[in-house]
Amino acid sequence: DGGITQSPKYLFRKEGQNVTLSCEQNLNHDAMYWYRQDPGQGLRLIYYSQIVNDFQKGDIAEGYSVSREKKESFPLTVTSAQKNPTAFYLCASRERGAQHEQFFGPGTRLTVL
């Protein structure tokens, strides 16, 4: 079955540590996205990538970094520079030409202790 997987589902981190969230898709989609969602809020775009080896900052990129070395993978690193990293992180992908529809992974809930 095609889809998007994110791991881990829950992640705890000590303040000052970097942590990497995994996102893998087997939908053969070119574009991939990372969003942050805070309680009772909408989704805010962190980074996105339209093709391999290329990515752009979204609206809240500070304190985050990404890479896109393979079409299937788009990992997100939450660095110690991110002031308030506790949130629900969602990865998504989109088929070329289908701007209106994104497919989401199950999400990773990150808690900073």
Added chain:
Amino acid sequence: GQSLEQPSEVTAVEGAIVQINCTYQTSGFYGLSWYQQHDGGAPTFLSYNALDGLEETGRFSSFLSRSDSYGYLLLQELQMKDSASYFCACPYSSSASKIIFGSGTRLSIRP
């Protein structure tokens, strides 16, 4: 800038009909989408309107009026499992490669 406005909460009765409104302001318009998200889960795509009018998908329908920068999601024959948050969303940017989401409407359904 880009923005979408929708009510934060709506309450309805099981079996009834409910309408969730969305007004948008975007530079360049590529259509209006709707997503459903259950607590703790991932958003899932429900419907999309590129042109004015009503799109029907089973119990869910979505409407768009581009002249009014307005759309709505209509849910009929409400079931308890429809309790969730609903987001309107617009593709934007020069290549419509990004999507902006509204802040979401939490739908609570009473028996």
